[in-house]
Amino acid sequence: MQAKRMGRQSCRLPSRPRVQAFASTAGKKEGEGPLRETFDVVVKDDTLGEKSWEKAEKRMLADTVTLCLNKAGVREEDVDLFLGGDLLNQIVSASFAARGLQIPFLGLYGACSTMAESLLLGAALLDGGFGSRAVCATCSHFSTAERQYRFPLELGNQRPPSAQWTVTGAGATLLTAKPDFPIAVESFTVGRVVDFGQTDENNMGAAMAPAAADTLLAHLKDSGRPLEYYDRIVTGDLGQVGYALMRELCEKEGLALGDRYTDCGCDIFSPEQGLLAGGSGCGCSAVTLNGHLLRMMEKGQIRRLLFMATGALLSPTTTLQGESIPGIAHAVSLEVV
Amino acid sequence: MQAKRMGRQSCRLPSRPRVQAFASTAGKKEGEGPLRETFDVVVKDDTLGEKSWEKAEKRMLADTVTLCLNKAGVREEDVDLFLGGDLLNQIVSASFAARGLQIPFLGLYGACSTMAESLLLGAALLDGGFGSRAVCATCSHFSTAERQYRFPLELGNQRPPSAQWTVTGAGATLLTAKPDFPIAVESFTVGRVVDFGQTDENNMGAAMAPAAADTLLAHLKDSGRPLEYYDRIVTGDLGQVGYALMRELCEKEGLALGDRYTDCGCDIFSPEQGLLAGGSGCGCSAVTLNGHLLRMMEKGQIRRLLFMATGALLSPTTTLQGESIPGIAHAVSLEVV
Numbered sequence: 001m002q003a004k005r006m007g008r009q010s011c012r013l014p015s016r017p018r019v020q021a022f023a024s025t026a027g028k029k030e031g032e033g034p035l036r037e038t039f040d041v042v043v044k045d046d047t048l049g050e051k052s053w054e055k056a057e058k059r060m061l062a063d064t065v066t067l068c069l070n071k072a073g074v075r076e077e078d079v080d081l082f083l084g085g086d087l088l089n090q091i092v093s094a095s096f097a098a099r100g101l102q103i104p105f106l107g108l109y110g111a112c113s114t115m116a117e118s119l120l121l122g123a124a125l126l127d128g129g130f131g132s133r134a135v136c137a138t139c140s141h142f143s144t145a146e147r148q149y150r151f152p153l154e155l156g157n158q159r160p161p162s163a164q165w166t167v168t169g170a171g172a173t174l175l176t177a178k179p180d181f182p183i184a185v186e187s188f189t190v191g192r193v194v195d196f197g198q199t200d201e202n203n204m205g206a207a208m209a210p211a212a213a214d215t216l217l218a219h220l221k222d223s224g225r226p227l228e229y230y231d232r233i234v235t236g237d238l239g240q241v242g243y244a245l246m247r248e249l250c251e252k253e254g255l256a257l258g259d260r261y262t263d264c265g266c267d268i269f270s271p272e273q274g275l276l277a278g279g280s281g282c283g284c285s286a287v288t289l290n291g292h293l294l295r296m297m298e299k300g301q302i303r304r305l306l307f308m309a310t311g312a313l314l315s316p317t318t319t320l321q322g323e324s325i326p327g328i329a330h331a332v333s334l335e336v337v
Numbered sequence: 338m339q340a341k342r343m344g345r346q347s348c349r350l351p352s353r354p355r356v357q358a359f360a361s362t363a364g365k366k367e368g369e370g371p372l373r374e375t376f377d378v379v380v381k382d383d384t385l386g387e388k389s390w391e392k393a394e395k396r397m398l399a400d401t402v403t404l405c406l407n408k409a410g411v412r413e414e415d416v417d418l419f420l421g422g423d424l425l426n427q428i429v430s431a432s433f434a435a436r437g438l439q440i441p442f443l444g445l446y447g448a449c450s451t452m453a454e455s456l457l458l459g460a461a462l463l464d465g466g467f468g469s470r471a472v473c474a475t476c477s478h479f480s481t482a483e484r485q486y487r488f489p490l491e492l493g494n495q496r497p498p499s500a501q502w503t504v505t506g507a508g509a510t511l512l513t514a515k516p517d518f519p520i521a522v523e524s525f526t527v528g529r530v531v532d533f534g535q536t537d538e539n540n541m542g543a544a545m546a547p548a549a550a551d552t553l554l555a556h557l558k559d560s561g562r563p564l565e566y567y568d569r570i571v572t573g574d575l576g577q578v579g580y581a582l583m584r585e586l587c588e589k590e591g592l593a594l595g596d597r598y599t600d601c602g603c604d605i606f607s608p609e610q611g612l613l614a615g616g617s618g619c620g621c622s623a624v625t626l627n628g629h630l631l632r633m634m635e636k637g638q639i640r641r642l643l644f645m646a647t648g649a650l651l652s653p654t655t656t657l658q659g660e661s662i663p664g665i666a667h668a669v670s671l672e673v674v
Binding site: 117 | 340341342345346388389391392417418422425426427428432433435436439440443444445446448458461462464465467468527528529531532654655660663
């Protein structure tokens with residue numbers, strides 16, 4: 001069994017759990033961006049007809065999980081585990097979505113790294129024989145995140161160029177132990193919490209980039225793979241500032257990331273949309289993976305993907321108490337088999 | 338591998354990961370209660386000399402994990418995973434503790450069910466071959482929880498008799514894949530989110546009891562075991578109101594829980610301490626397990642324990658928006674082997 005360990009932070013998954021289905025729901029603004037054709041659903045109204053943004057976010061997550069199961073033709077009672085979380089205090093979007101779904105639930109909090117955390121835990125539990133199917137999902141909503149983390153929406157305050165825009169969106173991946181599907185979860189790397197002392201809460205990208213570089217280096221070291229092993233290496237939501245810093249940090253370690261490296265936060269909006277440094281939030285990497293990236297894998301345009309969702313582990317309270325912003329990144333290796 | 342599945346929600350752990358060490362730190366009030374002799378550390382000052390309650394909580398968790406590793410004579414670099422979470426927004430106590438520890442970190446949120454969630458995931462990952470050692474830990478602090486969930490501490494407002502007192506404390510369990518220790522994690526049951534429509538945030542016990550009953554029934558059904566299989570069945574923090582309701586709900590299903598059923602929330606304080614319905618918080622079941630209960634197992638006074646930590650998955654926002662309080666309970670079966 002210990003043969004699954006590749007090194008300090010990484011494990012392979014010999015049974016290679018498969019992606020049976022995936023689904024994504026995106027907000028209005030995200031649906032006007034470059035990835036619009038890759039989402040299953042683009043909502044016309046970010047309230048989804050609900051009375052509060054929070055209720056809308058919960059509904060978006062629950063609907064996306066249901067859509068994912070429907071795409072696979074799988075019933076709730078045939079899914080053994082729901083692994084998920086979100087950005088809201090006490091991860092209420094995920095918990096309330098789980099209330100309706102009646103799938104045994106494991107709540108996670110990894111800030112914007114949740115999509116990778118849920119995938120790696122789901123895949124590990126299936127590989128370990130603890131279930132046949134697991135659904136891994138997360139979401140975020142601009143309006144709930146903004147008013148929880150920053151300012152009342154009504155304030156309409158200015159934002160510095162390093163600020164990112166929280167993506168309204170939800171993504172779900174259904175994993176199965178049955179080897180009947182072409183995309184497999186091959187290995188993963190669990191991140192460490194890394195903190196370079198960044199204290200500007202309007203520059204999350206810079207706070208998360210060191211964690212992303214740390215996890216990428218750990219993954220390559222543990223697996224003994226060159227960078228070129230992967231067709232694509234993707235971070236979750238570093239945005240323009242963090243993306244440049246990630247390249248710089250890797251270059252210092254002798255790794256030229258080149259064209260194969262992209263960031264969901266940079267790709268989800270176009271510069272014309274005027275959203276400063278790009279997208280962020282759990283939903284950013286979740287909708288990009290469960291739309292754009294997995295579709296590219298289905299078409300064989302990407303055969304080996306290293307998906308690294310990145311999270312900034314701050315709270316408004318820690319910022320007020322003068323703490324710096326710790327980051328984390330988890331990596332999941334997906335392969336067409 | 339599928340032989341690990343016992344039923345819809347439960348799995349056995351054939352390798353039976355062992356408890357290598359455990360540690361607990363309790364607050365001043367907890368140190369004056371009936372379990373005082375069972376804690377490793379009782380702090381004299383709930384600030385731990387820090388400038389804020391939040392910094393004190395983080396420090397308490399980090400120190401307890403370190404103490405746990407020291408008791409085992411294990412270095413941080415020999416631990417493959419740290420699984421933990423807490424009640425604070427964005428689980429900052431656990432994330433900031435993980436920053437100092439440099440063990441690969443998986444953040445969890447299960448409200449007060451976190452001790453059981455971390456144990457079941459840690460044990461499953463070791464059983465699955467994804468590591469040799471995992472440390473599972475959680476904490477809570479009366480002063481951080483009170484001001485986050487309820488009112489400013491300075492207000493000193495009255496509390497109804499059904500209210501519980503958030504425990505100041507942290508607990509950590511070090512699990513190992515080596516079968517050289519007497520206490521084993523034998524099986525687990527992942528909870529579903531259950532909501533009976535309870536809306537009184539001063540009566541969390543009543544909100545969580547239906548989830549505890551649901552998980553106990555699922556565990557017994559999945560495992561095919563009679564209640565008598567266990568020497569002790571323990572819930573996390575139902576308190577007096579939830580404890581009575583749990584008995585009633587089980588009785589309706591034909592299960593007379595009898596003397597073997599206890600609740601950490603009822604046991605941690607004495608009635609003379611005047612803390613109304615009892616203790617609550619992630620720390621309540623964490624310090625009781627990693628003090629009183631595991632010591633009883635070490636002495637052979639309990640040979641089979643079903644540990645069910647219970648969580649109320651609300652947030653102040655959901656309460657303000659008129660939502661009821663969903664609950665969850667995860668069960669972990671521990672045995673002296």
